[in-house]
Structures are given as C-alpha cells and as structure tokens.
Amino acid sequence: MGPSDEPPANAPASAKTQTTVDDHDPDRPVFKRSAPAAPQADSGSSGSGPTAITPAAASSNDNDPSRPVLSRNKTTKPAIATAAESASAKTDMAFPTTGKGARAYPAISDAGHYESRPLLYSLTSGERQVQEQQMLKLAMNEIRDFASKRKGPPIPKTAAITDYEVRAFDLEFSNSPTVVLTAKLPIAAAKGQRDLGFTYFVSIVARVDINDVAQKIFVSVTDSNHLDAFPRMELIDAIDADSNGRGDLLFRQYSDNGISYGLYRVSPYQIEKIFQGGSSL
Numbered sequence: 001m002g003p004s005d006e007p008p009a010n011a012p013a014s015a016k017t018q019t020t021v022d023d024h025d026p027d028r029p030v031f032k033r034s035a036p037a038a039p040q041a042d043s044g045s046s047g048s049g050p051t052a053i054t055p056a057a058a059s060s061n062d063n064d065p066s067r068p069v070l071s072r073n074k075t076t077k078p079a080i081a082t083a084a085e086s087a088s089a090k091t092d093m094a095f096p097t098t099g100k101g102a103r104a105y106p107a108i109s110d111a112g113h114y115e116s117r118p119l120l121y122s123l124t125s126g127e128r129q130v131q132e133q134q135m136l137k138l139a140m141n142e143i144r145d146f147a148s149k150r151k152g153p154p155i156p157k158t159a160a161i162t163d164y165e166v167r168a169f170d171l172e173f174s175n176s177p178t179v180v181l182t183a184k185l186p187i188a189a190a191k192g193q194r195d196l197g198f199t200y201f202v203s204i205v206a207r208v209d210i211n212d213v214a215q216k217i218f219v220s221v222t223d224s225n226h227l228d229a230f231p232r233m234e235l236i237d238a239i240d241a242d243s244n245g246r247g248d249l250l251f252r253q254y255s256d257n258g259i260s261y262g263l264y265r266v267s268p269y270q271i272e273k274i275f276q277g278g279s280s281l
Helices: 013-023 055-062 125-150
Strands: 092-095 105-108 163-169 178-187 198-208 214-223 232-239 248-255 258-266 271-280
Touching: 125 163, 125 178, 125 198, 125 214, 163 232, 178 232, 198 232, 198 258, 214 232, 214 258, 232 258, 248 271
Parallel strands: none
Antiparallel strands: 092 105, 163 178, 178 198, 198 214, 232 248, 248 258, 258 271
C-alpha cells in the first residue's frame, strides 16, 4: 500500500475504524470476485488503516445463512395446483373446456385432505364391446320413440349412431358397473331440401345385472329444435362429492338459456338429482 492509500492524518477516528466494523458485520452484503488478490504487506503501516479481508473471513461470511444474497436474471415459476394433485378433496366443481376434442374434468374447490379411490370400472375389450352394443341399441330405440312423439325428421331404417362415448364406473363398491352413454345422431335433409343441421341427442345411464344385461335407469333425449324444453346432457365425470367413497355423476346441460350443471346420485334401480346450478350463457 502506497502513502496515498493511507487515510489523512487529520481524519476523524471514526473514519479510520469504520471499515473494520463493517467488515465484521455478519449481515452485510458480500461481493465475490473470481480471483481475489492476496493482501500486500505494508511494513510502513502502523495498523491504523483499513483491515484487509482474509480468505478465512470471506469463507465464514459465505457460510452465514443469514447473509443477504445478491442475484439477477433469475425467475421463479409460480406453483400451479392441478386437479390431479387435489384429487382427494371433498367438494368438486366442473370447469368446462371449449377446444375441439377437449374433455372437461372436475376441479377441486376444497383444500382439505380426504380419502379417495378410483371410480372407473375396468372392462375387458370383450365386455366393452358387449356393453357398447347394448347401450347403442337402447339409444336408437329411445331416439325413434322421441321422434315419433315430436314429429321430427324421419329417421332412416338403416340409421346408426357413430358419434358416441361409453364409460363404465364403480360408484358404490357393488362390483356392478354403471354404464353411461352420450351420443348424437345427425339427420341429413331429404333430397332437394336445405340441410338445417338437425341432430338428435341422447344420454343413457344403465346398471349391468348379474347376467351382464344393461338395465336402463335414466334416459334423456332431445333434438336441435327442442333444447328449450329438453336440455342436451353431456357427462363430465364421476366424482365423490361427499367424500364417503360413493361416486355421483356430473353432467353438463345445454339448453337455449345457456349451460348448467347437474349432479346425479345413482342407486341400483333409480337416479336422483342432488344438485343443479352454475347456469351461464
């Protein structure tokens, strides 16, 4: 250290000792250099100048958990709770999706922790084929019956439902699947007439008995011209709304007045609506 680096002789005592006090403050910010220079010995110094930071002292400050840490260009992503992470909550609500081919899933609105279990019923490929054929046959019969009473467009004898979904659930530990079908049947305009995009919609809930026969317990049928009187129902999922291990069926209901949601409790021989709400345009 040269003579010009020493503090003036007439400087106040506090100015001479302030650096030493700050150097030993455990909460002060520490700036690191990639290659700190070793302190030079000054034989002419009387010890009244600033105290140099030794490598040992810097290491001690680096290991201090309470010291401030200076950083830049570092961002932290916010935590996002997914429905899967909250699958054991007590109360469930549905959030609709609008993209083509997208499916809505129930989201959790209760922060508590509860026991949960899978509500899906596993069907073999052969069992699924049998149940689908039974449900599609029931659906066509219900659509034809509805059309005959409402004087809708005639349904060709060869008409078949190709746009459908069949899902099976174990709702109450009975080892007897509850099967739900939702489907639609577009009707083409007669030759020479303008196509108005007329469609029949059907939803069926059935219980499979010990003989593997689907027993119908609930049916909803409507068409493009009767949504004001008979909403179109679309299954969202089965949920354990009361956190008691029993599953209920959550439907989205489309009508001329907007969209609402209905929660249905299924028993072996009947179905009961236990909640309806969430109406929106």
